[in-house]
């Protein structure tokens with residue numbers, strides 16, 4: 001199976017009806033249709049019962065579709081799985097879920113290898129392992145990922161980055177289920193399920209001659225597409241509460257509607273990871289009163305921030321032009337601006353030096369000195 005799992009059993013029923021009508025003796029295909037519908041309900045029950053969907057928070061149809069596919073392939077097949085999606089969409093969480101749900105593999109290990117860290121020739125031992133003395137610096141024998149993942153799952157993250165020299169080797173291991181550690185003359189057996197993730201388009205890499213066609217078709221027997229956050233904005237409030245709870249280690253506070261609006265409309269090129277970082281920033285301002293208010297949202301994220309920035313710049317430009325026209329040089333301009341900033345900060349902070357210094361990002365001592373200094377050109 002490739003792509004998403006059907007959203008509802010009616011789609012299966014409709015497809016089944018077409019099959020029955022098309023077959024010579026409609027009854028022979030009925031058991032198959034019935035089995036598929038039964039399977040659909042089984043998968044749906046598992047998805048509903050997953051505790052927080054195995055760490056993947058969200059109720060949107062796009063995420064549910066991906067989850068159904070993950071459950072289906074984890075439970076009912078042993079084929080390699082390719083998880084595709086933009087960066088930060090939860091591909092690694094999805095891979096972990098396959099391991100947790102695979103009845104044959106879950107008691108075995110989950111071995112994670114980030115292919116961006118495999119430098120051709122230098123790091124092949126990371127996959128194959130090596131004997132003592134196999135190369136300079138190999139002071140003792142070490143097992144590699146192929147051996148470590150025996151009876152479990154091998155997760156190759158960013159598989160599009162797998163060096164070309166290792167691609168035929170991986171294909172061979174998948175076909176033969178044997179490998180030879182570096183420096184060894186003995187073939188070892190291994191039995192792992194392969195799960196890969198990529199944010200690159202493997203088909204394009206193949207066209208560019210950077211990925212082997214036979215390996216790509218082997219890896220993508222089953223694919224799961226993790227949807228970008230822009231396709232599941234409905235999930236943002238639940239994700240926001242989830243991350244606040246994680247960061248604050250308490251029951252998540254109530255998020256004011258205005259904050260929820262800010263969170264749900266902005267773009268997220270970094271997907272869920274970016275949302276998590278934003279919530280971590282917001283949590284810094286939380287004072288423990290059970291509410292997340294707009295004041296805790298970083299200034300740059302608040303409505304009108306971009307427009308305000310534009311206005312500020314325009315006003316500043318006009319003021320600087322006027323000062324230059326009046327004959328002020330750069331030095332004079334700088335100290336005039338500093339003087340005004342100090343005056344405003346002190347007025348806003350009721351004359352308290354410490355608070356004003358904090359607002360200006362200087363030490364209290366520096367502020368004291370500046371205050372003691374006569375203004376340029378003054379008496």
Ligand SMILES: Nc1ncnc2c1ncn2[C@@H]1O[C@H](COP(=O)(O)OP(=O)(O)OP(=O)(O)O)[C@@H](O)[C@H]1O
Pocket residue numbers: 055056057058085086087088089090091092093094197199239242272273276
């Ligand atoms: N649906 C989700 N529910 C809860 N947390 C999520 C969800 N999706 C992603 N995350 C969190 O977002 C962060 C990024 O997720 P993950 O590392 O799985 O993404 P990825 O697609 O593998 O990213 P990359 O391609 O950059 O490696 C992690 O902290 C993960 O826990």
